[in-house]
Amino acid sequence: MILTPSRLFLLALFLSNISLMQGCTVxxxxxxxxxxxxxxxxxxxxxxxxxxxxxxPDGDDEDDDDQEEEEENAEEQSD
Structure with missing residues (x-):
């Protein structure tokens, strides 16, 4: 098999494409x-x-919420 310039060019192009695709794969x-x-x-x-x-616990208990609601209700009733 004789490597003509066109075959040599195609071989070089093929090998460079393979090396570039391997980089993308990595x-x-x-x-x-x-x-x-x-x-x-x-x-x-x-x-x-x-x-x-x-x-x-982060202090956000239901008991605390209920106590706050009772305090707000007591304040509203006193007004």
């Missing part, structure tokens, strides 16, 4: 991996926040 794989890590991190943080909120 970027796509890295992007997918990073997106997965970010998604897992968000879920972990949301789960941790839910557990902490359940374990540590």
């Amino acid at each position: 970027v796509a794989i890295a992007d997918a991996a990073a997106s997965t890590v970010i998604g897992v991190g968000k879920v972990a943080v949301k789960g941790t926040v839910a557990v902490v909120d359940a374990a540590i």
Whole structure:
């Protein structure tokens, strides 16, 4: 097989396209991996926040709300 200038050009074009596509593939794989890590991190943080909120009261109890309503009603009745 004799490499004429046109075949040599096509071979060079083919090889350069392959190398460029491999770079895109590496970027796509890295992007997918990073997106997965970010998604897992968000879920972990949301789960941790839910557990902490359940374990540590933040002062927003229903009893406090009822007491505030009673105080407001008492103020309205005194006016």
